[in-house]
Amino acid sequence: MDKEDRKIAVIGGGLSGLVIAEGLNKKGYKNVTLFEKNERLGGKLHTIWYKGKSYELGAIFGLPSYSKLKGLMKRLNIKIDGPKLSRTNYNADGQKIMPIPKENLGDFVEELERLPHVLDIYKSLKNASIKNIEPTLMLPFSKWCDINQFEVLKTVYIHYFTIFGLGNIDEVPALYVLRIMNYYHLMSFMQIPEFYTWKNGVSSLIESLSKEIGDIRLGQKVMDITLSSKGTLWIQTKFERLEFHQVIITASLDEFSHLHFWDQDMRQYLNSIKYQSFNVYAFIVNKVPKGCGCILENLSPSRRGHITIWDARWDIYDEGMVIVYAYDPPEDSKLSSLDIIKEDLLRLGVKNPRLYQAKRWKHCPYVDTDTLESGFYDKMENLQGMNNVFLAGEIMSMLSIENCIWYSEDLLERFF
């Protein structure tokens, strides 16, 4: 069947789905339909507006080391024109602190020099699709650090990884940490003012991509996909049933674990995907604090629920918006998430915070060491294209703007 006639459904209107739908269009596929369950596109790229200024409820920035993002922006003619970010580290009482104690700086330099040589042996980190994962990468990241004697780097990774809601390094396997933050991204992370931001927010990427896609269906959750006797696929939304030749799922894959054509192993695998519950609060405050503040004490598992970062992205010092980030508190916590956050804000000297908008994300999907060892990604990659169904999105690409573009473009190269 030629490209003109082949009907392709893309499920999910986040960055991955949009990059795939735009890429298919560019490759000459004329019958591409994108389904998004919400009334807005973008998924975890979610810009909001207050008094004429953009703020982010989801992703905040790109890094200078994001080469795939650079390529996409060039293609779509998007410029980096957003505010310069800054970062100051605090203790829970609002006093400024150094991220690495002076006496550890020598070890830090030595570990940083050693890191690229250690990473070089891991072939599975070099390709977009995840195959032949080396056994040590399946271990929790903190164990991987211990094996490789990266004592200071372990803490530095917590400051850059855990702080953004990506999870506890005693649980998340090294594979995820090192794909999300490879050596080049780690080095980029240390040059904060150079981060990429956009005046109109990360949603600038979404707006430009969506202009290239003909058939977008909003507010249309895909509930089921069934295989017909002719080998075509029926997509069932809340409203209608439509027939396609191929389907690409970029939405959370655990929500599709019930599909009738998966075998028992696949169902179990999809149900084993774990997430971080990460909350983003947009507060209006009388006097906006300056820049971006990271509260390093709150990164320990015992301080879950407390603020990990706050971000005041624009130089406004009177009434305005500040964005605050925190994991869910432990289940036995007597205080609600909002009470904890408000108390923290008051302790940091923020007066009269009023909640404007909040978002609870199912953030950073991952599978644990046992599931990796039992062959999760081999199964996923072997299933690509089977029954004309393809898999992309965060669990396949291992999140971040860069990795989602990388995986999505690679999927198109491999199969379309």
Ligand SMILES: Cc1cc2nc3c(=O)[nH]c(=O)nc-3n(C[C@H](O)[C@H](O)[C@H](O)COP(=O)(O)OP(=O)(O)OC[C@H]3O[C@@H](n4cnc5c(N)ncnc54)[C@H](O)[C@@H]3O)c2cc1C
């Ligand atoms: C708070 C936060 C901060 C972040 N900060 C950064 C950052 O600064 N830099 C960075 O590089 N990355 C960051 N990330 C990660 C990055 O935003 C994501 O990895 C990326 O945007 C994921 O894109 P995606 O399209 O794969 O998934 P998603 O954005 O999750 O998109 C999936 C889409 O599928 C839709 N959907 C779900 N189910 C269905 C269904 N049944 N039918 C139809 N549609 C469905 C959803 O509504 C959603 O729109 C951050 C993420 C969060 C949450």
